[in-house]
Amino acid sequence: MAIASGGRSGAAFRYLAVAAWASVAVALGLIFFVAREAVDAMGGQLQRIFYVHVPAAWVAYIAFAIVFIASIAYLRTGARRWDLLAHASAELGVVFCSLVLITGPIWARPVWGTWWQWDARLTSALVLWLTYVGYLLLRGLATDPRRVGRLAAVLGIVGFVDVPIVHFSVLWWRTLHPSGPAVGNASGGSTLGAPELVAFFSALVAFTLLFAWLLAVRVRLGGLADRVTELEIAHEMRAGAPVAAGSRSPRPGEVAGATTGASPHLAER
């Protein structure tokens, strides 16, 4: 797939893409042909949903951790690249968190007999998803990206507080959600056999590589959008036509109403 594959780092993108999709293929093979069917109490065949549900949650945690770190870096330095990274990672975090919130109920419906329970794990995960959907809406509706970059960074930092709450909710409160990591039980041993552990960790690696590739692609897309905005502003200045407020939709990295110079926001990169 020729997504954002040009430029000097094009080869690295392609290698990462090949590694990601190859590991996905290996993980799917292991999940369906190596991992054994779970006992009925865990849902039998349905337990295989766990091999995509947990890695998707893991990747969402990584994505929101990157938003947290990049947001702190952006507030400290004001460098646009951190803002781009935070935005890209938040978008991917929402995608993978959505997968968690969809695959969970698909498992729960036949096993629990209900799609949803307002228990601690499910509710805190929904709050996490809503927080970062709000983050993306805030950025999407912004007319002043410099100001919204700071506001979004604060939201990205505060929102991350929910990640440990989601993770430890099964230990802190009584929940219907299976408690603790499935790779270990209370006595420290694994509840999974060797084939299942191999399938599980291969799925974790596959989702992590897929996320890394998607993040690289998405960050490059943000850089491309900034370059377009820069050229649009330069073109309008050269043409001598002041940019009328509201005449052109603001784009990432653009300072609203900028008519007198290249965006300082972009110059910070």
Place this chain on the structure above:
Amino acid sequence: MSDIAWLFVAFAVVWVAIGGYLLTIGSRQRRLEARLRDLDARSGRDPHGRSASP
């Protein structure tokens, strides 16, 4: 619905969602690249940023 059907739905949702996201990114990239080519052409530069004027 059988367990296998639920399993199929779950895996289908995951890969359709990831595929859909990739298509969205690809579409955004193509739109931006077209806009970039248009702006470069209007400012008399080639896509690599070199000025066409002597």
